[in-house]
Amino acid sequence: MPEDCRIVLDGSNDRLLGRIALEASRREAAYALSRGGMLGPVEFLAISGGGENGAYGAGLLTAWTQLGTRPEFKGVTGVSTGALTAPFAFLGPEYDKELEQVYTDTSTVDVMTSRGLLIGLLGDSLYDSAPLLRLIRRFVTPSLLAAIAREYTEKGRLLFVATTNLDVPVGVLWNMGSIASSGHARAAELFANILLASASIPGILPPVMFDIEVGGERYQEMHVDGGTLAQVVLYPPSLGGDDLLKEATVAKLPNLAKLLDRRRRLFIIRNARPGANQVTVARNTMEIADRAVVTLIQSQGLSDLYQLYVIARRDSIDYNVTSIPESFTDKLKEPFDQAYMRRLYAVGRDAMLTGSPWRNVPPGFNPMSINQINQLAAN
Secondary structure (H helix, E strand, C coil), rough: CCCEEEEECCCCCCCHHHHHHHHHHHHHHHHHHCCCCCCCCCEEEECCCHHHHHHHHHHHHHHHHHHCCCCCCCCCEEHHHHHHHHHHHHHHHHHHHHHHHHHHHHCCHCCEECHHHHHHHHCCEEEHHHHHHHHHHHHHHHHHHHHHHHHHHHHHEEEEEEEEEECCCCCEEEEHHHHHHHCCCCHHHHHHHHHHHHHCCCCCCCCCCEEEEEECCCEEEEEEEHHHHCCCCCCCCCCHHHHHHHHHHHHCCHHHHHCCCCCEEEEEEECCCCCCCCCCCCHHHHHHHHHHHHHHHHHHHCCCCCCCHHHHCCCCCEEEECCCCCCCCCCCCCCCHHHHHHHHHHHHHHHHHHHHHHHHCEEEEEEECHHHHHHHCCC
16 A cells, blocks of 8 residues: 555654645645636544444534535544544535435444354454444445545545554554555455444454555554544644645645645534533442443543644644534433434534534633733723
8 A cells, every 4th residue: 555545643654644734735736726726725624433423423514514614624534433424524415315324324233243241251342343344335335435536636635534553552544545546456445444443442343453564574453443542633743844844845845835824724523422421320340440431531532622722723723623512411222322323413413503513612621811811800
């Protein structure tokens, strides 16, 4: 596969990511020029994990289409259930029916089957993800791959999906446009397996093994849910202006400032409520452990929103985030409960159609500084 098909999120591939971004901007500028147009604002979309709660983001996106204000995103990133949404969100309104179908017609049997307690405990997961892989393959058609490849090669638009390399461990961003446009005979297989890996919750669904060859040696990497390390991503905070400047110099790209001097907006879909549900936890080992993991994921997701806020402030990107309204208090009867997902899909649509669901600060953040309070008190 091409060198630029994956980026390791430990800071070691920042210049590679910078090169990908700059080359994409070069293609974007050439495309606009060929049609006599100007480069417009840059819109990013980052979609979080959340399992069946991905129905919220799906409903929101299809309603956004109905309003007629949905942007054509320059870059889309997806983690876990967000990875399953991302290709449809990237390709736009023409794939809204497929997006709706995934989150309103899917049920538990379409995602996983039990392996039995004994096999599950002695093996690598409690459930088999073969049904989910079949579902993914049904939607990863040659036409979908060709459409993503065109957007990547012609317009310079970027689609990234995050997984976690559990061997290191480290996050990995997969450049899905590069894979789709590679022409490799196994590109569709790799594309589908990356989506599967990003949604494979450790212990619940089996990890996905990727064959890697480095320096003539072959080995396998174990990849699991991208949400293991981050619930939502845009690009690593270590990527900065110095990386872009170095790559622009190497690529002899003199108009870097012009490419970057555009309004940039980030939209984050957090497929979760701002706060966790209140429950009475029984004094039971499994329930205590389960509640602790849920709390950890909730806290991590909030931290990720704050990290993106810092990146957006540093890089002069307008920050917009939405999450499931606290008024939605329905409970799941089982994983990927179809009735639950259909109700949540409707909540996402209503949130977009009846008012602005976006906030320009992370949940719980008060943008008024102490100094501003002192100034107001003095007046």
